[in-house]
Amino acid sequence: MLVALPAFAGGAELGKPAPDFTLQDLDGKEVKLSSFKGKTVVLEWFNPECPFVKAAHGKGSLVDTAKQQQKKGVVWLSVNSGAPGKQGTGVEKNKAAVKSFAMENPVLLDETGTVGKAYGATNTPHLFIVDAKGTLVYRGGIDNSPDGEGKSPEGGKLINHVVAALEDLAANRPVKTPDTKAYGCSVKYAN
């Protein structure tokens, strides 16, 4: 459930403050983005029944990526902006996915889609990175292989765009590739 809301329209802009939000996780605990100021935050738009999400978490670039980044101090939040009744929505389905994908990060429910639309999230998976100052520094796909499995990288070499961006941030470099094309399922907004 959305507890508080952003007054942003048209999607979040790179280099600008990331829209703040407060959402509840699968246990009803409120999670507020701005409470993580000082840390790098990754937002992963999520739908446990989207086959691209399944592929990415099952054998593609999302396997263990969140866990590895969390060990480095990165905050990783999955966000499900699907409306009630749509594919992959509801606490139980998402809890089951957390278990099957062995996820250790929170999944936040954004059933009104307000946060998803504030960021301009169009796909699952769709990734956004907010730096320690609260600035949006990356938006796009998890990688350059739009099959979700990492088997068809464009240009022949698989690149995990999110890991690359996080490496840039960790090294105090500007993110070299801040904007890539997201691929996958559409976000199942109410409208």
Place this chain on the structure above:
Amino acid sequence: MLRQVRELILIPLLVLAACTKEAAPAPAPAPAPTAEKKAAPAADNYALSIEARAPYTAGKEALAAITVSAKNGFHVNPDYPVAFKPEGFEAVKFAEERVRLQPGQKTPCAEKAEDACTVEFPLALTPEKAGPAKVAGVLAFSVCSADKCLIEKVPLSLALTVE
């Protein structure tokens, strides 16, 4: 059984990469031993065919045509990297172990013209010798509707005779 030119054999086996409940395949018809006749593994949301594009000459690159037809509100996902992974083929060779297919002729969906409901993907192959040969492998593709996407991996096979 092979005849003069080519026969078509399609294996009606579906391998679902995901969403197993979403795309239960219907049983495919028995192989049609008639040259150039298309047969199609079919599911609720799509149908496939693989068709010979003669002539086939030993050592000379040629084509087979794979067609993905989405139905029941689905369209062919234009962003998915459609690929053919050769497996169990005989007397032909392919350029890669996993052949990325580029879309050819497209037919717009009746209900939404910006989407393609039928897309043909030419598959390049080179027959190695004269006589019977078989193109076989697994096609990976995706179809989507407003409600969901499917990623499918479906075995296809095409028997042909090389001159």
